[in-house]
Amino acid sequence: MFIGxxxxxxxxxxxxxxxxxxxxxxxxxxxxxxxxxxxxxxTGRSFVVVDTVGAGQGEVVLCVQGSSARFTPETKTLPIDAxxxxxxxxxxxxxxxxxxxxxx
Amino acid sequence: MFIGxxxxxxxxxxxxxxxxxxxxxxxxxxxxxxxxxxxxxxTGRSFVVVDTVGAGQGEVVLCVQGSSARFTPETKTLPIDAxxxxxxxxxxxxxxxxxxxxxx
Amino acid sequence: MFIGxxxxxxxxxxxxxxxxxxxxxxxxxxxxxxxxxxxxxxTGRSFVVVDTVGAGQGEVVLCVQGSSARFTPETKTLPIDAxxxxxxxxxxxxxxxxxxxxxx
Amino acid sequence: MFIGxxxxxxxxxxxxxxxxxxxxxxxxxxxxxxxxxxxxxxTGRSFVVVDTVGAGQGEVVLCVQGSSARFTPETKTLPIDAxxxxxxxxxxxxxxxxxxxxxx
Amino acid sequence: MFIGxxxxxxxxxxxxxxxxxxxxxxxxxxxxxxxxxxxxxxTGRSFVVVDTVGAGQGEVVLCVQGSSARFTPETKTLPIDAxxxxxxxxxxxxxxxxxxxxxx
Numbered sequence: 001m002f003i004g005x006x007x008x009x010x011x012x013x014x015x016x017x018x019x020x021x022x023x024x025x026x027x028x029x030x031x032x033x034x035x036x037x038x039x040x041x042x043t044g045r046s047f048v049v050v051d052t053v054g055a056g057q058g059e060v061v062l063c064v065q066g067s068s069a070r071f072t073p074e075t076k077t078l079p080i081d082a083x084x085x086x087x088x089x090x091x092x093x094x095x096x097x098x099x100x101x102x103x104x
Numbered sequence: 105m106f107i108g109x110x111x112x113x114x115x116x117x118x119x120x121x122x123x124x125x126x127x128x129x130x131x132x133x134x135x136x137x138x139x140x141x142x143x144x145x146x147t148g149r150s151f152v153v154v155d156t157v158g159a160g161q162g163e164v165v166l167c168v169q170g171s172s173a174r175f176t177p178e179t180k181t182l183p184i185d186a187x188x189x190x191x192x193x194x195x196x197x198x199x200x201x202x203x204x205x206x207x208x
Numbered sequence: 209m210f211i212g213x214x215x216x217x218x219x220x221x222x223x224x225x226x227x228x229x230x231x232x233x234x235x236x237x238x239x240x241x242x243x244x245x246x247x248x249x250x251t252g253r254s255f256v257v258v259d260t261v262g263a264g265q266g267e268v269v270l271c272v273q274g275s276s277a278r279f280t281p282e283t284k285t286l287p288i289d290a291x292x293x294x295x296x297x298x299x300x301x302x303x304x305x306x307x308x309x310x311x312x
Numbered sequence: 313m314f315i316g317x318x319x320x321x322x323x324x325x326x327x328x329x330x331x332x333x334x335x336x337x338x339x340x341x342x343x344x345x346x347x348x349x350x351x352x353x354x355t356g357r358s359f360v361v362v363d364t365v366g367a368g369q370g371e372v373v374l375c376v377q378g379s380s381a382r383f384t385p386e387t388k389t390l391p392i393d394a395x396x397x398x399x400x401x402x403x404x405x406x407x408x409x410x411x412x413x414x415x416x
Numbered sequence: 417m418f419i420g421x422x423x424x425x426x427x428x429x430x431x432x433x434x435x436x437x438x439x440x441x442x443x444x445x446x447x448x449x450x451x452x453x454x455x456x457x458x459t460g461r462s463f464v465v466v467d468t469v470g471a472g473q474g475e476v477v478l479c480v481q482g483s484s485a486r487f488t489p490e491t492k493t494l495p496i497d498a499x500x501x502x503x504x505x506x507x508x509x510x511x512x513x514x515x516x517x518x519x520x
Contacts, residue, residue, distance in 0.1 A: 007136065007141070007197055007198070008136070008195060008196045008197035008198065008202075009195075009196050010107065010166065010192055010193075010194065010195050010196070011192070011193045011194040011195075011196075012166055012190035012191060012192050012193055013191075013193055014157055014158070014190065014191040015157060015166070015189055015190030015191070016156060016157065016176050016189045016190065018175075018176075019189060019190060024105075024166070026136065026195070026197070028136070044135075044138040045135060046106070046107070046134075046135040046136045047105070047106065048105040048106060048107060048166060049105070057198065058198075066170055066171075066172075067170065067171045067172065069172065070172065070175070077175060078172070078175060079168050079172050079173065079174075079175035079176050079179075079187065079189045080105060080168060080172055080175075080189075081105055081168050081169050081170045081172045081173075082105060
């Protein structure tokens with residue numbers, strides 16, 4: 001899985017019927033800063049994901065890719081390859097907290 | 105999933121029998137501009153995808169990859185790893201609309 | 209799926225039993241030229257694929273990757289992750305024909 | 313599969329119900345040093361994986377990706393695309409031992 | 417599938433129970449030399465794969481990735497995403513033999 005930030009959303013009125021009513025978010029994957037591992041840095045990539053946990057704009061989330069994106073009650077039969085399966089509260093590297101959703 | 109623009113199409117007369125009659129489009133993935141996130145920029149990559157929603161040349165579409173490309177009524181038994189599952193009307197980053205299919 | 213050119217083949221006498229008799233081709237993926245989109249350019253990568261349509265050395269073919277490579281009558285039970293599912297006759301970008309198998 | 317080091321962990325209180333109670337580690341993939349193949353070097357990438365073998369912070373582990381991450385008793389129904397399936401004791405390149413979990 | 421050379425192996429005593437007794441090799445993918453296509457060159461990447469054909473250190477092998485790695489009698493239920501499915505005897509590019517396991 002990967003950690004990403006919800007940066008936006010897309011609107012699609014003409015789509016596969018099973019997709020009607022699904023929230024389609026744009027997520028930018030984050031990675032642990034290579035230099036000193038002190039924070040999460042953006043990767044510049046863009047993924048479109050379906051939300052299954054009630055996440056919102058700006059939140060840092062846990063995303064799953066591939067066939068496993070269909071292993072939630074809401075997404076079982078959807079033609080999707082990426083889904084949000086959790087909202088990230090904290091990220092720790094060793095004993096340091098490098099991300100906390102309550103801050104900033 | 106990823107957002108892409110339909111740039112072309114391919115013709116293949118000798119192919120797997122289940123593929124007869126399928127529209128094969130070439131799609132170039134787009135990503136949110138890294139600098140100021142004000143528009144979608146091309147990535148220079150090329151994918152061949154099957155259309156399931158009646159999309160056409162030049163349109164911006166939502167594409168799914170992998171086994172999930174088979175999770176639509178039209179593609180259930182096809183040997184395909186990528187399909188168009190929606191036509192994109194708008195893309196928002198934060199509160200900005202960075203793409204609208206009605207413009208330009 | 210991706211478009212590629214068959215550049216070679218491999219011989220393997222000691223292999224998984226279900227693979228006996230399968231043609232194993234080396235394919236180099238092609239992509240639409242980024243500059244002016246006027247032709248297909250090689251990517252320098254190498255994939256080994258199983259042929260299901262009777263393609264041959266030098267031909268430009270349509271390849272599928274992942275579990276969907278098993279969705280043809282010939283490959284249903286094979287341990288393969290890539291297969292040729294069509295021979296490409298023409299590629300169009302917008303209204304330009306950028307590849308035609310009859311030429312050159 | 314790939315070899316990686318557990319560098320951290322994430323906390324997610326709001327998540328898909330089947331994920332409750334699962335350990336979510338951050339793993340940085342390692343690769344054999346290209347120059348002289350004398351050790352494992354970090355790749356700078358970050359993956360989130362589910363642990364199935366009782367691994368801990370700092371350990372070098374074997375990770376599986378994709379649908380196969382669901383092929384353990386603990387992960388059968390989880391929406392995950394990466395799991396730890398072993399703790400690495402030693403890595404050999406040719407006749408050299410380039411990693412031993414007992415050292416350092 | 418991809419062609420790779422077995423460069424090493426890993427030892428893991430604490431692992432998923434179904435993995436006990438499996439040979440875990442490190443494979444470095446090779447690709448056809450981009451310049452003149454006269455030989456196979458290493459890519460610098462590292463994969464861990466399960467052997468199903470009795471391959472050994474230094475051999476050039478054919479590897480499959482993803483769910484298809486489970487499509488051999490030995491790997492059906494394993495949590496693996498890569499397996500050796502053949503030993504490569506020869507590689508031809510056009511009419512040139514660029515690799516022969518009997519030489520050197």
